[in-house]
Amino acid sequence: MNKESMYITEDEKTSMDTIKRIPVRILSPPGIKQTLCVFFYLMLLFQTPVHPLHRDLTEMSLEELMQIEVVTVSKKSERLFDASAAIFTITEDDMAQAGIQTIPDAMRLAPGVQVGHVDANKWAISARGFNMLFANKLLVMKDGRSVYTRIFSGVCWESQDVLVSDLDRIEVIRGPGATLWGANAVNGVINIITKPASETQGGYLQLGLGTVQKKALDFRYGGRLSEKIWYRVYGKYADHGPLVFADGKETEDGWQTVHGGFRMDIPWSPRNRVTVICEANRVHTGQTLAPDYFDPDLQIERIDAGRVTGGHVLGRWEHTFSDDSDCAFQWFIDTYQRDDPLLVQGGYQRLDLDFQHRFALTARHQIIWGIGSRFTRDWFDNTIVVNYDPAERRYSLYNTFIQDEIRLIPDRIHLTVGTKLEWTESTRFSLQPNLRMRWSPSSRQTLWWAASRAVRTPSRSDLDVRLVKYLFADETYKTWGLLQGTPGVPVEVLYAVESGYRLSPSDHFLADLAVFYNRYDNLRTFNLGTPFTETKDATQNIYIPFIAGSDRHGESAGFETALEFRPFTKSRMRLAYTYFRLRLFMESGVTNYRGNDAETESPQHQATLFFSVKPIRHINLGVTCRFVDRLESLSIDRYLTADISLGWRINRMIELSLSGRNLFGGPHAEFIGETVAPFEKALVRRGFRLTSHVTW
Amino acid sequence: MRCRAICFTILALPFSLASVPAENMPSDRLGEYDVKAAFIYNFARFIEWTPWHKNGENPFFSIGVLGEEPFGNALDDTFTDKTIAGSHVRIMRAGNLQALMDCQILFISQSEQSRVDKILNALNDRQILTIADFPGFAEAGGIIELRVEENRVRFLINQKTAVDAGLKISSKLLNLAQKVITR
Known part of the structure; x- marks a missing residue:
C-alpha cells in the first residue's frame, strides 16, 4: 500500500526532460569523464531517485532473484497525481509530524476543507461551503463504509476515532464524486483508509497525557494465524477535556471515548483476497446547552450528557482476473445509537451490499461498473426538543453506476465518462453523471477538467422532523419556533464545473491548483408558514412554523492551491490556500429560517502553512500555522494560530513527542452549533500534550 | 573548468543531499525496478550473443529503453562496470524506435503498450532481445x-520469436520461466 501522498514522486519516473537532454549515457569506458560529470549534476538537478541497493543484486542467481520480494510502484500514487479531480492526501506521517491525534484535526491540513470545533466533541466539517454542525454535502467513508448518516444528514465525528499508527491515509476529494461514490458526495468525499493487517504487525502501545486531551491509551497487536491469515486487534481509550467559555471558564463538554476491534486480511490465493473488519465503540459526551433555547419554566440543567454506542462488521472479497480486470464484493452491517434524553434519542441499523467490477473493454476503454443497495432502519424517542413522525422508518437505496475511462492518447489524454443511477423511496430515480478529462503534457504535469451533476438526498430530518425552539413568553402566550420536515421534499441538485493543474518540475516541488464553479438548485429552506395557536396544559402556545422546502438556488466559486516544497528529504513545507465565495438566492415570497446566513458561514480566505524538519537525527519538528477568515453571520472573528510538535525517536522501539495546539491568539471560537442545535458557544484554547509510544 | 565545477557543486549541493533516499521503503524489500534491472542483467548473460559489430564499429553492448523510463538509475547502477560478451554496456533511452534499432536488448516501457504490435513488426526479426513488463507482451510476439x-x-519467454530473431536462450533460463511459448 502506498504510504506517500499523491505528489511525492520518489517512485516516479525520470522526467522526460532528462531523457531528452541525455539521449545516450555511456557508462564505463574512460575518457568520458566530463560527460559523466555533466550528467551527474544534471541528474542531481532533475532528481532521478536512487533506491538503496542493500545487496548487489547482480551477484545473485536468478533463482535467488526470483525469491526477492519487491515493492511495486503503487499504481494508486500515479493515479493520484494524474487524477482528474481535486484530490489531496493526508498520511500517517503527516499526522505524526504535525502532532495530530484526531481525524478532524487532520482535515485542517487539507486545502479547501473547513473545520470548526462546535464544542469539544462536535465539529462542523465541510468542503466548498455549506458548513454546519451536520454538514450535509460531504460524504465520508471509512475503509469503504459510508459513515455519513441520512438521519442527522451528516457525520457524527465523535464516533470516528482511529489509531493514528494504523492509519494509511486520508484522501480528501473536493468537488462532486457522486458518480463513483454515490449520493451526498456533493461538495466532496473523504476516504479514511487504514492499513491492511499485514502492515501493522507486532505490538504498539501509546500513552498520552495532556491539558486538553487529558489521557489517551492506544494499543494494537498484529500477527498472523497462518501463512495466509494476517490480523490485528486494537483498542483506544481517550479522555478529552472541555473547551472554554468566552469568560475563560471551562465548559462541560469533556468527553471520553473507547473503541476496539480487529481486522483480518486473508490473501488466500494470488487472485483472491478477503478482508474482515469488526469494530465497536462507545462515547460519553458532555455538552453545555444554550439557556435561551428552552422554556425557562422547565428549568433545564444547562449541563447535559449524551452517550453514543456503535459498531460495525464489514467483509470484502477482492478477486483479480488479470492486471487490468478485477472485482470486489463488499457488505457491512452497522449500528448507531445516541442517548441524549434532552435532545435526541434514537439510532439506526444499516445493511449495505456493494459489487464493483473493473475491466478493459479494449486497450483504450477501461470500464468500471457496479451495483449496490443499502437498507436502513431507524428509530427515535421523543424529547422535549425533537420528535420524528413516524418515529420509526425503514428505507432503502439502490444504485448502479458505470464509468468508462477512454485513453484517447494513452497516458496523455484520458477522458472519463460515467454516471450513477440511484433510487430511493422518497426521491425515486436520480441521475448523477460526470465527464472528466485529463491531459498530461508530460509525466510531471497534469491538466484536468470536469463537469458533474450530483444530488443530496433529503435526510430523515428534512422529511419528518419536528423541532421546537422556545422564543419568548408574555403573560398570556408562550411563543415557539417550530421546524418541520416535509415528506416528499426534493433532492438538492448541484451542477459543477471544475478545472485543475498539477505541476511537479522536480521531486522537490509540487504545485496543485483547482478552480471551481458550482450551481445549486432546490437548496433546502425552512419557509415561514402561518403561525397557529395551541392550548396545552392551560398554557396558550403560539407556534411559528418553518416548513422544509426547496426554494432557493445558489452559486459558489473559488479556488484551492497547495504548494509543497521538499528541499531535503527530511524536511518539507506545504502551503495551502483556499478562496471561497457563496451567493444564495431565495425564491420571491419566501422567508427562510435564518435567511441566507449560510453565505458567510464558510471562510472566504483560509490558509495553512505546514512545515516539518529534522534538525538533528531522530528529532522531528513540525509547525502548522493556520489562518481562518471571519464567519460573519455567526459573529466569529478571523483567527491565526499555530501548532507545534516535537518528536524524539529515542531508539528503534520508543518515541516521545511533545505537542502544543492553538498556541497563539488566545481562546477563539471556530464555529457555533446553535443554528441547528442548542449548544452553547465554546472556544478552543491552548493545549499541550506529551505522548510516548513503544513498538515491538 | 574547475571554477564551473565548483559552481555546479554549490548549486547542486542542496539537491544532492536530497537524493538520500527517503525512509519510505521497508528495508527487507527492494524496489520493483531494481530487481527487474537485475533480471535483465541475468537475461543478457544467459543468451548466446552472435557478434553484432563489425571490426572497429560500435564496441558497446547497447540496452535501449523505449518510451517513458521506469528504472530511475537502476539500469545504470546494475550495468556499471559490467561487461556482456566482452563489451561494455551503454544504456540508451529514446521515445522513437529508430534511435534504438542497433540495440541488443530493447526494453519497451508500459507507455508504449498500445503500439506494441507496430514496434515488434518494425523490428522484423532483428537480433534484438525484446523485454517488457506489461501483460500480453509475450503473446503479442x-x-x-x-x-x-x-x-x-516472474517471467515468460516466447521461444518462437527468440528463434526467429536468431537468439539462443540457455536452457536454464527456459527452465526458470513461468511459461514458454513455442508456437
Whole structure:
C-alpha cells in the first residue's frame, strides 16, 4: 500500500526532460569523464531517485532473484497525481509530524476543507461551503463504509476515532464524486483508509497525557494465524477535556471515548483476497446547552450528557482476473445509537451490499461498473426538543453506476465518462453523471477538467422532523419556533464545473491548483408558514412554523492551491490556500429560517502553512500555522494560530513527542452549533500534550 | 573548468543531499525496478550473443529503453562496470524506435503498450532481445515478459520469436520461466 501522498514522486519516473537532454549515457569506458560529470549534476538537478541497493543484486542467481520480494510502484500514487479531480492526501506521517491525534484535526491540513470545533466533541466539517454542525454535502467513508448518516444528514465525528499508527491515509476529494461514490458526495468525499493487517504487525502501545486531551491509551497487536491469515486487534481509550467559555471558564463538554476491534486480511490465493473488519465503540459526551433555547419554566440543567454506542462488521472479497480486470464484493452491517434524553434519542441499523467490477473493454476503454443497495432502519424517542413522525422508518437505496475511462492518447489524454443511477423511496430515480478529462503534457504535469451533476438526498430530518425552539413568553402566550420536515421534499441538485493543474518540475516541488464553479438548485429552506395557536396544559402556545422546502438556488466559486516544497528529504513545507465565495438566492415570497446566513458561514480566505524538519537525527519538528477568515453571520472573528510538535525517536522501539495546539491568539471560537442545535458557544484554547509510544 | 565545477557543486549541493533516499521503503524489500534491472542483467548473460559489430564499429553492448523510463538509475547502477560478451554496456533511452534499432536488448516501457504490435513488426526479426513488463507482451510476439506475482518477479519467454530473431536462450533460463511459448 502506498504510504506517500499523491505528489511525492520518489517512485516516479525520470522526467522526460532528462531523457531528452541525455539521449545516450555511456557508462564505463574512460575518457568520458566530463560527460559523466555533466550528467551527474544534471541528474542531481532533475532528481532521478536512487533506491538503496542493500545487496548487489547482480551477484545473485536468478533463482535467488526470483525469491526477492519487491515493492511495486503503487499504481494508486500515479493515479493520484494524474487524477482528474481535486484530490489531496493526508498520511500517517503527516499526522505524526504535525502532532495530530484526531481525524478532524487532520482535515485542517487539507486545502479547501473547513473545520470548526462546535464544542469539544462536535465539529462542523465541510468542503466548498455549506458548513454546519451536520454538514450535509460531504460524504465520508471509512475503509469503504459510508459513515455519513441520512438521519442527522451528516457525520457524527465523535464516533470516528482511529489509531493514528494504523492509519494509511486520508484522501480528501473536493468537488462532486457522486458518480463513483454515490449520493451526498456533493461538495466532496473523504476516504479514511487504514492499513491492511499485514502492515501493522507486532505490538504498539501509546500513552498520552495532556491539558486538553487529558489521557489517551492506544494499543494494537498484529500477527498472523497462518501463512495466509494476517490480523490485528486494537483498542483506544481517550479522555478529552472541555473547551472554554468566552469568560475563560471551562465548559462541560469533556468527553471520553473507547473503541476496539480487529481486522483480518486473508490473501488466500494470488487472485483472491478477503478482508474482515469488526469494530465497536462507545462515547460519553458532555455538552453545555444554550439557556435561551428552552422554556425557562422547565428549568433545564444547562449541563447535559449524551452517550453514543456503535459498531460495525464489514467483509470484502477482492478477486483479480488479470492486471487490468478485477472485482470486489463488499457488505457491512452497522449500528448507531445516541442517548441524549434532552435532545435526541434514537439510532439506526444499516445493511449495505456493494459489487464493483473493473475491466478493459479494449486497450483504450477501461470500464468500471457496479451495483449496490443499502437498507436502513431507524428509530427515535421523543424529547422535549425533537420528535420524528413516524418515529420509526425503514428505507432503502439502490444504485448502479458505470464509468468508462477512454485513453484517447494513452497516458496523455484520458477522458472519463460515467454516471450513477440511484433510487430511493422518497426521491425515486436520480441521475448523477460526470465527464472528466485529463491531459498530461508530460509525466510531471497534469491538466484536468470536469463537469458533474450530483444530488443530496433529503435526510430523515428534512422529511419528518419536528423541532421546537422556545422564543419568548408574555403573560398570556408562550411563543415557539417550530421546524418541520416535509415528506416528499426534493433532492438538492448541484451542477459543477471544475478545472485543475498539477505541476511537479522536480521531486522537490509540487504545485496543485483547482478552480471551481458550482450551481445549486432546490437548496433546502425552512419557509415561514402561518403561525397557529395551541392550548396545552392551560398554557396558550403560539407556534411559528418553518416548513422544509426547496426554494432557493445558489452559486459558489473559488479556488484551492497547495504548494509543497521538499528541499531535503527530511524536511518539507506545504502551503495551502483556499478562496471561497457563496451567493444564495431565495425564491420571491419566501422567508427562510435564518435567511441566507449560510453565505458567510464558510471562510472566504483560509490558509495553512505546514512545515516539518529534522534538525538533528531522530528529532522531528513540525509547525502548522493556520489562518481562518471571519464567519460573519455567526459573529466569529478571523483567527491565526499555530501548532507545534516535537518528536524524539529515542531508539528503534520508543518515541516521545511533545505537542502544543492553538498556541497563539488566545481562546477563539471556530464555529457555533446553535443554528441547528442548542449548544452553547465554546472556544478552543491552548493545549499541550506529551505522548510516548513503544513498538515491538 | 574547475571554477564551473565548483559552481555546479554549490548549486547542486542542496539537491544532492536530497537524493538520500527517503525512509519510505521497508528495508527487507527492494524496489520493483531494481530487481527487474537485475533480471535483465541475468537475461543478457544467459543468451548466446552472435557478434553484432563489425571490426572497429560500435564496441558497446547497447540496452535501449523505449518510451517513458521506469528504472530511475537502476539500469545504470546494475550495468556499471559490467561487461556482456566482452563489451561494455551503454544504456540508451529514446521515445522513437529508430534511435534504438542497433540495440541488443530493447526494453519497451508500459507507455508504449498500445503500439506494441507496430514496434515488434518494425523490428522484423532483428537480433534484438525484446523485454517488457506489461501483460500480453509475450503473446503479442515479444521475447521476454516480466511479471510481478505475489510481490515476486516472474517471467515468460516466447521461444518462437527468440528463434526467429536468431537468439539462443540457455536452457536454464527456459527452465526458470513461468511459461514458454513455442508456437
